[in-house]
Amino acid sequence: xxxxxxxxxxxxxxxxxxxAAAALTTGVAHARILPKDMVPLVGPGYRPTERDEIxxxxxxxxxxxxxxxxxxxxxxAGLTAYLKDIIGTVGGPAAKDFRIYLARIPDxxxxxxxTGFAVVFSGLLxxxxxxxxxxxxxxxESGHFLRRxxxxxxxxxxxxxxxxxxxxxxxxxxxAAGGVYLGDYVQLAQLGTILSLFQYSREMEAEADALGARLxxxxxxxxxxxxxxxxxxxxxxxxxxxYRRKHRRKGSLFDTHPSPDARMAxxxxxxAEVTVPGRTYDNKRERYLxxxxxxxxxxxxxxxxxxxxxxxxxxxxxLAQDGWNGLLRFxxxxxxxxxxxxxxxxxAAQGYAAAVAYPDAPxxxxxxxxxxxxxxxxxxxxxxxxxxxxxxxxxAPDAAWVRQMVG
Amino acid sequence: MRFIxxxxxxxxxxxxxxxxxxxGGDAFGSDYYSLVRVQRVRVGNGSLVVSPPRPWNKQxxxxxxxxxxxxxxxxxxxxxxxxxxVTGLKSGRYLIRxxxxxxxxxxxxxxxxxxxxxxxxxxxLYRVKGGAVDFxxxxxxxxxxxGVNGFQFDFEHLDDDELWxxxxxxxxVIDGNLYLILYDAARSxxxxxxxxxxxxxxxxxxxxx
Numbered sequence: 001x002x003x004x005x006x007x008x009x010x011x012x013x014x015x016x017x018x019x020a021a022a023a024l025t026t027g028v029a030h031a032r033i034l035p036k037d038m039v040p041l042v043g044p045g046y047r048p049t050e051r052d053e054i055x056x057x058x059x060x061x062x063x064x065x066x067x068x069x070x071x072x073x074x075x076x077a078g079l080t081a082y083l084k085d086i087i088g089t090v091g092g093p094a095a096k097d098f099r100i101y102l103a104r105i106p107d108x109x110x111x112x113x114x115t116g117f118a119v120v121f122s123g124l125l126x127x128x129x130x131x132x133x134x135x136x137x138x139x140x141e142s143g144h145f146l147r148r149x150x151x152x153x154x155x156x157x158x159x160x161x162x163x164x165x166x167x168x169x170x171x172x173x174x175x176a177a178g179g180v181y182l183g184d185y186v187q188l189a190q191l192g193t194i195l196s197l198f199q200y201s202r203e204m205e206a207e208a209d210a211l212g213a214r215l216x217x218x219x220x221x222x223x224x225x226x227x228x229x230x231x232x233x234x235x236x237x238x239x240x241x242x243y244r245r246k247h248r249r250k251g252s253l254f255d256t257h258p259s260p261d262a263r264m265a266x267x268x269x270x271x272a273e274v275t276v277p278g279r280t281y282d283n284k285r286e287r288y289l290x291x292x293x294x295x296x297x298x299x300x301x302x303x304x305x306x307x308x309x310x311x312x313x314x315x316x317x318x319l320a321q322d323g324w325n326g327l328l329r330f331x332x333x334x335x336x337x338x339x340x341x342x343x344x345x346x347x348a349a350q351g352y353a354a355a356v357a358y359p360d361a362p363x364x365x366x367x368x369x370x371x372x373x374x375x376x377x378x379x380x381x382x383x384x385x386x387x388x389x390x391x392x393x394x395x396a397p398d399a400a401w402v403r404q405m406v407g
Numbered sequence: 408m409r410f411i412x413x414x415x416x417x418x419x420x421x422x423x424x425x426x427x428x429x430x431g432g433d434a435f436g437s438d439y440y441s442l443v444r445v446q447r448v449r450v451g452n453g454s455l456v457v458s459p460p461r462p463w464n465k466q467x468x469x470x471x472x473x474x475x476x477x478x479x480x481x482x483x484x485x486x487x488x489x490x491x492x493v494t495g496l497k498s499g500r501y502l503i504r505x506x507x508x509x510x511x512x513x514x515x516x517x518x519x520x521x522x523x524x525x526x527x528x529x530x531x532l533y534r535v536k537g538g539a540v541d542f543x544x545x546x547x548x549x550x551x552x553x554g555v556n557g558f559q560f561d562f563e564h565l566d567d568d569e570l571w572x573x574x575x576x577x578x579x580v581i582d583g584n585l586y587l588i589l590y591d592a593a594r595s596x597x598x599x600x601x602x603x604x605x606x607x608x609x610x611x612x613x614x615x616x
């Protein structure tokens with residue numbers, strides 16, 4: 001416990017440092033960075049040669065060891081191989097050197113560590129509509145490594161301040177300091193805090209955008225998806241913030257200074273530049289859905305149960321642009337049920353009723369449909385819905401309660 | 408309501424401050440915990456009476472987090488085990504104080520909630536405030552509680568500190584108010600170790616009118 005107490009004071013130190021770092025990187029206008037100028041600075045099999053970078057790699061190896069053994073990682077060999085395959089395709093010269101880990105954290109995030117391993121949050125997989133979008137995020141993160149952003153910002157920060165020591169960080173610092181949004185996921189955030197030292201400047205983000213767009217275009221994904229990802233992130237954050245009547249929250253994955261809109265404009269220009277007229281691009285949506293399909297109910301569940309109705313509803317509607325189905329209708333009902341404002345019970349009931357009309361309605365949709373009908377006094381229909389639920393899931397953990405309802 | 412990742416850490420910091428001030432008394436010099444003796448004791452807002460089979464530690468309520476209908480106890484510290492008492496939460500109220508502008512919110516209780524809805528409310532509590540990244544319902548079944556038809560909810564969850572925890576809630580809605588005793592502990596060793604205490608406390612529970 002006392003060890004944890006210490007964290008708090010270290011954390012506040014870090015937050016102070018993070019803010020200082022952020023201040024270094026704002027307020028300067030740059031000419032747009034062109035994709036064609038983005039030459040990777042790292043080749044295959046890169047190893048550091050300078051003393052400070054060797055030390056950094058040494059510490060990062062310990063961090064990777066910790067992450068690779070975390071029980072927050074999704075243990076799915078097929079999915080892990082899939083992510084590895086994507087980074088092996090869009091990772092440029094370092095493609096075969098990258099490692100990639102999938103953490104079960106319901107947040108729109110992915111991050112690249114200075115030694116070339118990436119951590120993707122499961123919330124990212126929920127939000128991507130096709131493989132090209134996922135490849136776009138991974139290519140963007142790869143871009144940070146290929147342009148040596150982490151070591152550059154680390155050196156920059158060390159020049160400005162002497163309070164940081166990587167060894168002290170690795171000894172156990174908590175909390176996400178300014179810059180890298182890690183939600184409230186303390187343990188991984190401890191590792192992520194180290195990342196906050198590698199605060200990317202606006203210029204670095206622009207470089208990663210430009211290089212990322214080029215990398216996915218070169219491998220045959222439609223570059224426009226790169227811009228679509230950002231549009232979706234901005235849309236989701238706006239929807240969440242608008243819902244709670246406040247401004248867009250700061251410090252998320254693609255944190256943008258000075259403005260997301262200026263960055264969007266640059267991205268659109270990048271996209272236009274790397275798109276070759278007449279070439280056919282494939283967003284590989286079918287392959288993406290076949291890989292993600294089996295875990296999509298889990299991903300939706302993790303998101304919706306956070307009861308962030310603005311973001312959840314935006315996400316469901318974004319996914320529904322590719323077609324409504326029973327799963328999406330069910331979770332739409334769940335958003336309203338959890339929000340639980342006046343009239344939301346009726347909205348939720350409509351969602352469940354709509355969901356069970358689809359052949360792919362999950363068993364839970366029948367259970368909640370039954371509960372809605374029961375509360376509306378439609379007992380006979382409720383019993384039929386409960387019976388359907390029990391047929392689909394005879395070993396459901398709440399079967400005892402549901403059987404009592406069926407009577 | 409006892410929560411590991413954000414609030415308990417803060418609590419531990421206060422407890423440490425208590426230590427350094429060399430306070431005396433039952434709770435090892437900490438004014439964060441007070442001793443619960445083996446006798447009938449009123450919990451929460453006083454509307455529920457229970458008898459613990461051995462001494463527990465009552466956690467001081469924190470104005471910004473706790474509501475008066477909730478009281479938290481622990482045996483080995485909040486990271487390892489704890490029992491929370493919800494004593495007559497009214498319809499339209501929340502289990503915890505939270506900012507109306509927080510992106511993610513614990514759903515409010517309503518008096519017409521069925522047991523699956525109360526279970527889902529508890530699940531969101533763990534996900535939103537407890538940092539649970541995986542949450543599994545083990546069972547939801549009818550159970551008598553405080554002399555009425557209530558429910559028992561068993562669950563386990565993986566939290567952001569990479570520890571699996573396991574819990575059991577026994578509750579009922581009486582006159583539109585929620586009464587609930589919630590047990591949650593590290594899954595390995597601690598859950599099993601204090602489960603008999605929890606069951607004994609639940610069996611001893613009576614309304615104090």
